Structure formats: C-alpha cells, structure tokens
Amino acid sequence: MDFSIPGELALELRKFKDFLNVQLTPYLSTWYEQEVVPRSFFAALAKYQWLGHDENSGSYVEQTALKQAVLMEHLAKLSPGVAVAVLVQTSLGIKGLSLFASEKQKRTYAGPAVRGETLICLGNTEPSAGSDVANLAAKAEKVDGGWLLNGTKAYVTNGTVSDLALITAIADPDAPRNRRVSMFLVDLSSKGVARKKLHKQVWIPSDLSRITMKDVFVPEGNLIGERGRGLQQVLTIFMHSRVNISALTLGTATGAFELGVEHMRRREIFGKKLREFQAKAFEAADFFTRIEAARLMLWKACRAKDQGADFQLEASMAKYLSVGIAREVGAWAADLFGAASVLFEHPVHKYPLDAWASSLAEGTQDVQKLIISRAILGKVGPGAS
Numbered sequence: 001m002d003f004s005i006p007g008e009l010a011l012e013l014r015k016f017k018d019f020l021n022v023q024l025t026p027y028l029s030t031w032y033e034q035e036v037v038p039r040s041f042f043a044a045l046a047k048y049q050w051l052g053h054d055e056n057s058g059s060y061v062e063q064t065a066l067k068q069a070v071l072m073e074h075l076a077k078l079s080p081g082v083a084v085a086v087l088v089q090t091s092l093g094i095k096g097l098s099l100f101a102s103e104k105q106k107r108t109y110a111g112p113a114v115r116g117e118t119l120i121c122l123g124n125t126e127p128s129a130g131s132d133v134a135n136l137a138a139k140a141e142k143v144d145g146g147w148l149l150n151g152t153k154a155y156v157t158n159g160t161v162s163d164l165a166l167i168t169a170i171a172d173p174d175a176p177r178n179r180r181v182s183m184f185l186v187d188l189s190s191k192g193v194a195r196k197k198l199h200k201q202v203w204i205p206s207d208l209s210r211i212t213m214k215d216v217f218v219p220e221g222n223l224i225g226e227r228g229r230g231l232q233q234v235l236t237i238f239m240h241s242r243v244n245i246s247a248l249t250l251g252t253a254t255g256a257f258e259l260g261v262e263h264m265r266r267r268e269i270f271g272k273k274l275r276e277f278q279a280k281a282f283e284a285a286d287f288f289t290r291i292e293a294a295r296l297m298l299w300k301a302c303r304a305k306d307q308g309a310d311f312q313l314e315a316s317m318a319k320y321l322s323v324g325i326a327r328e329v330g331a332w333a334a335d336l337f338g339a340a341s342v343l344f345e346h347p348v349h350k351y352p353l354d355a356w357a358s359s360l361a362e363g364t365q366d367v368q369k370l371i372i373s374r375a376i377l378g379k380v381g382p383g384a385s
Contacts, residue, residue, distance in 0.1 A: 003296070009067055016071050019048065020078060028079055029345070031205040037085040039119065039161065045086065046116030052090035053098075053114045060106075060114045062098060065302035069247035073295075076251025077258070080354035083248045084361075085206040088158045089113070091241035093120025096166045099240070100183065100225035100233050109164065109185065121162040123153030123186075123211050124234050131367050133238075134177055134231050138213070140169040140184065146219040147171070147184065152212045159209030160197045162188060166237075167213075168230045181230035185222040192216040202357035204350065239312055242362045243305060246298050246318040249358040253291050253326035256351035260284070260333035267336070274336065287329045294321040313375040320368040326355035 005013065023044050031037060045051055052068050053060040068090070076083035094113050097106055097120070112118035129135040138151025149169055156165070164185055171182035188195065194212040225233045261284055264274040274280050301314035330352035334341035341348050359365055 003299070005070060006066075009070060012067065013070055013074065015048070016050065016074060019044075019050075020075065024075075024078060024082065028082070031082070032344075035205045036161070036207065037082055037205055039116075041082070042086070042089060042116035042119065044116075046114065051086070051114055051116060052094060055114065058111075060098075060110055062095075065243050065305040066299065068244055069298055069302050072244050072247040073251040073254065076248040077255035079205075080248060080252045080255070080350065080358070081203040081206045083251065084203045084357075085158055087241065087244050087248055088121055088206075089116075089119060091244045092122040092237060093158075093162075093164070093166065095240055096120075096122060096183075096224065096233070096237050097185075099236060101185075105185070105221070105224070118164060119158060119162040120164045120166065121156050121158040122166045122234075122237065123156045123159065124168045125155050126152060127154050131364060133235060134181065136168060136170055136181060138167070138169040139173070140171040140182060140218075142171070143217075146217055146222070149184065149186065149213045149216040149218055152210060154210055155198070156209050156211050157203070158207055159188075159211050160195050160207045164188060165211065166224060167211075168234050171230070172228055175228060178231055179228040181234075182227050183224040183230040183233050184218045185224050186213070186216060186218055187222075190216050190218075202353045238362045239315060240305075242315040242319050243298070243301050243311070245358065245362045246294075246301070246315065246322045249319065249322035249326045249355065250291070250294055250298060252351055252355050252358060253287075253294070253322065253329045256326070256330045256333040256348065256355075257284075257287055257291060259348050259351075260329070260336045263333075263336050280336075283332060287325065287332065290321075290325045291329070294318065294325050297321050313372060316363070316368040316371040316375075319362065320365060320372065323355070323359045323365060323368075326358060327352070330355040 049055065050071060053062050072083060072087065075086065094110065097110050113120050124133060126137055128137060141148045149167065151169060153167065165188055167184050167186045168181050169184065170180045172180050192214045193216055196210045198208045198210060200208050264280060267274045298318040301311050301318045304311035304314050333348050334352050337348050340346050343349060
C-alpha cells in the first residue's frame with residue numbers, strides 16, 4: 001500500500017502553494033483586519049479549478065477526496081479562516097447541489113458556483129437545532145407556485161457574502177420527525193431576507209451571519225431533492241463535508257506545530273535552546289506522531305470515499321482525531337510563544353481558537369463518538385466476526 005501523495009497531485013500541490021504565496025499570503029493581514037475573504041479569491045481559485053470540481057464539456061465532475069483534502073490541509077495551515085470559507089462553497093454549497101439538485105437546477109446554479117461567480121452557503125443551525133439537526137423551528141408553507149419561508153438560521157458561514165443558500169425548513173409539520181423537513185435553494189436578495197453579520201473570534205476572516213426570513217417566496221423549482229427528505233439530505237452533506245473539515249482541522253494542527261517547532265529551534269531560555277529541553281522535545285515528538293496518525297486516518301477516509309465505499313465511520317474517526325490533536329497542539333504552540341501569543345496580530349494567535357471552532361463544525365466530538373460507537377457496537381464482543 002502506497003502512503004505517498006501521487007506524483008500528479010504532488011505537482012498540483014506545488015502549483016497550489018505557489019498560487020497561495022501570490023494570491024493569499026501578501027493580503028492575509030488586511031483580510032484579517034477587514035474580516036472578509038474577497039469574492040475575487042474564489043474566482044482566482046476557480047480559474048485553476050480549485051473549488052473541488054473539474055469542468056468537462058460543460059458538466060462538472062467532483063475531484064477526488066484525496067486531492068481536496070491535500071489542498072485543504074495546506075490552505076488551512078496558512079489560514080483556517082480562509083479555508084472554512086472555501087470549504088462552505090465547495091463541500092456544503094456545491095456538494096449539496098451535486099448530491100440532490102435536479103439536472104435543470106445543476107445546469108442553472110452549479111456552473112456559476114464552480115466558476116466562483118456565485119457563492120452558496122448552507123443554513124441549518126438554529127438556536128434550538130445544532131447537534132439535534134432535526135429540531136428546527138423554520139417553517140415552509142406551501143402556496144401557489146412555491147413556498148413561503150419563515151424563520152431564522154443562527155450561525156451561517158459565508159451568509160453575508162453568499163448569493164444563494166441551501167435552507168432547511170419544516171414543510172410537513174404533521175409528518176414523522178424524519179419526514180417533516182425539506183431543503184430549499186433561497187436567493188438571498190429576495191424580499192423578506194435579512195442578514196446580520198455576527199462578531200466572532202474564531203475562523204477570521206470568514207464571514208458568520210444570522211439569516212432571518214419573513215414570508216420569503218421560494219419558487220417550486222427551488223425545492224432541492226425530495227420533499228420531506230431534507231433532514232437526510234443535510235446529514236448526508238455533513239457526512240461528505242466531514243472529510244474536508246478533518247483536512248482543515250489537520251491543517252490547523254500542522255500550522256500551529258510548525259510555528260512551535262521553529263520557535264523551539266530559535267528561542268533561548270536559561271542559556272539553552274528550547275529544543276534542548278527534553279520535556280519540550282518529547283512533547284514535539286508526541287504531537288508529530290499524533291498528527292501523522294490523524295493524517296493516515298484522513299487518507300483512509302479519502303480512499304474509501306474515492307472508491308465509492310461507505311466512509312462514514314472513517315470520516316468521523318478522522319475528525320475526532322484531528323480535532324483532538326489540533327486543540328492540544330494549538331494550545332502548546334501558543335504556550336511556547338508566551339505572552340506574545342495573546343496578540344491578535346501574532347501568527348500563532350489564531351490556531352487555538354480555530355481548533356476550537358473545528359470541534360463544533362459538522363458535529364462535535366460527542367457527535368463523532370456517537371457515530372463511531374453506533375458503527376462498531378455490532379462488530380465487537382463475543383461472537384462478532
């Protein structure tokens with residue numbers, strides 16, 4: 001079994017790194033101050049087909065999970081906040097369309113999204129619906145020619161900058177819990193849509209917003225997938241996105257680790273380099289090993305996904321491992337820099353906070369343990385094969 005990056009992908013990664021050195025690194029401090037990822041950055045990524053899809057004779061084919069994960073990890077190593085904005089576009093917005101939109105909907109909306117011309121977010125979370133994805137309050141009322149949507153989506157990444165949103169709402173309140181919810185593609189410039197940018201301290205410079213809908217008309221043609229299957233659809237989107245959020249989280253860990261190790265090489269204290277203290281050297285050895293283990297788990301999830309196999313268990317284990325190491329190594333790296341790490345402008349400052357954010361996205365650590373335990377309980381113990 002080959003654990004190396006394939007040669008063609010290695011070349012693509014070098015090209016991607018060169019691109020980021022020109023298109024991201026020089027502007028990152030300004031984006032952090034302004035708390036915005038410019039739309040032009042999405043268009044620049046799309047020019048090289050780095051929004052997760054390849055164009056082929058007018059249709060769009062998703063790239064391999066491994067390619068997306070490798071590029072996402074490197075982007076997040078530089079800026080987890082920029083990476084999550086890209087992830088929302090590729091792994092929630094475009095992925096939601098590719099999984100559940102009709103061919104007509106794909107022809108209308110997928111092309112501009114893959115080209116970076118149209119930005120698409122996903123709104124599911126509400127004050128009462130986070131880990132309990134089905135506990136929605138937003139309502140969709142059937143009317144002539146479409147639906148009227150009312151409700152609030154609480155924490156929507158890219159919500160202010162996006163043109164469209166995949167929105168879940170209760171369309172059949174009297175149906176069973178797993179058949180009440182439907183998914184809609186909402187034009188965010190529609191009458192009755194109000195957006196408020198939220199102030200946050202994680203995943204800067206990405207946008208986070210609250211979207212409120214009051215009698216927002218959505219045409220019948222903008223129902224995404226099957227009526228009453230919105231819950232299953234959003235959970236499926238999250239399962240797919242869990243692979244890339246694991247890559248993003250791994251990049252968060254790697255970025256913090258590399259800063260910390262470089263500081264250990266340079267920093268002198270009590271007449272010795274930090275790297276010469278065995279306690280710190282052993283900590284670095286532990287973290288490096290666990291980062292590598294998380295990456296292997298992530299690549300196993302990518303392999304399963306790319307082969308068309310069930311990858312739910314692998315994706316949850318990858319996220320569980322990557323979040324655990326990112327949270328620990330982020331705090332460790334910040335400790336190495338001491339008081340300087342509390343400064344917003346310091347390069348290490350973002351990593352502990354962004355690792356915390358990763359632990360909340362696409363399911364908390366407890367949610368991942370729930371998924372993992374459900375998958376394995378029937379496979380272990382006496383009599384298990």
